Amino acid sequence: MAENVTVGWQVGADVTDWQLTVESRARRVRADLAALPSAPATEVARKAADVSLEIVDVALRSADNKWWRSGASWWSGWHIERAWRALHEAEIYLAAADPDLPSRLPGLRARVRMYLEEGDPRRAAMELENPDRATVVDAMRAAFDASDDAHAAARALRNKLIVISLALFVLNTVLGLVGLIRPGLVPMCMPPNLAVQQPLCPTGTGAASGWDVWMVQLFGALGATISVVLLLIRRRPDLSPYVLVGYQALVKILLGATLSAVGLLALGAGLVSGIVYVGSQAALLLWAVLFGYAQQVGTRLLDNYADRLMDEVRPLPDRVTTSGGKR
Incomplete structure (x- = not known):
């Protein structure tokens, strides 16, 4: 009967992995x-x-049409999640009618274990020697629902990261413009001390400059970039339609620029007087780099959450049906 198979919608050459x-x-x-x-x-x-x-075909066709695809569609991700949910429903219907279902039970059990808690009664029923077909279908549907919900959570986190990035970009830009228009209004210079007889500023001048804030933010972003490199090194490749690592990196860099300015304000205010000594421009810029890297303390929690979320939506080679795998 292979000659009667309908191929369906075929995606073009310039498509994404999902x-x-x-x-x-x-x-x-x-x-x-x-x-x-x-x-x-x-x-x-x-x-x-x-x-x-057919719903899968429509969703793929909509995603492949770059001119038709709107910003609202990209933001909501409806074509992605609709395609996956419809595909899962098709796989469930296939399992419900498959006469060889008993031979597929090992793969199905592995998939259910990935998404259902150990105490879930549907998972416990699947672990029986010969579960009935209705039990298998119910457990599959629960596992697929958990996987689809993880995709929705990944999209929600991506959108939150975008909003945070825009807010940080606006904040950094406003701080830089204020410092450029009114030099010294955002004080980045260190007051004179026993080693330096004049104010010590990021640009190396003895007075506040319009480029002080920009200089500090630049070196703060440099410090944050170091943590981004570490993030990229430890992040595993995945085929999820929602790739978060780029947005995580953007948040880190922008937050590093912000924290560098806040850190130098703390140094100039003498909050760490007697603990931190700044005697040169190089030392001042080095502290900006360190403050920029310090964002890693807070964003590490975000990284851990994103890692757990991406593990739930990352496609794996476990066979659920002859058409399936953990996605």
Whole structure:
């Protein structure tokens, strides 16, 4: 029956990894549906799965049309999540009608363990030697729902990171413009001390300059960039449609620029007098770098949360049906 398989929507060459994954799995679902024996119950499941696969095709086509795709669609991610949810429904209908379901139980159990808690009764029922088909379908649906919810959570975190980045960019820009228009209004210079008889400023002059704030922010961003490099080194590649690492890096750099200005304000105010000594321009800029890197203390919590979230939505090679895998 392979010659009767409908290929469905085929994504173009310039597509993202998630589109290729969804299209490949949808094609395998179609092949498995065509191989099912003819029976009244099978035909019902096949028709229901075909409806879900048509939804997958529409979502892929919408995502592939760059001119049609609007900013609201990108922000809401409806085409991504609709494609995955519809694909999951098709895989569930396939499992419900598959006569070889018992042979697929090891893979199904592994998938359910990934998303359902150990005390979940649906997971416990799946662990029985010969669970009935309704139990398997119910556990699959719960596991897929948890996976789809993780995708929605990843999108929500991405949008939050974008909003935070915009707010930090505006704040840094305003601080820089204020310092440029009214030099000294945002004091970045250190007061004279026993070693330096005149104010010590980031630009190396003896008086406040319009570029002091920009200089401090630049070196703060430099310090934050070091933590970004560490983030990129330890981050594993993934095929999730919502890649967060770029937005995390942007937040770190912008926050580092902000904290460097705040840190130098604290130094100039004498809050750490007697503990920190600044006797040269190089030392002043070095402290700006350190304050910029210090954002890692707060953003590390964000990194850990993002890592856990991406682990839940990262596609893995576990076979759920002949068309499936942990996504």
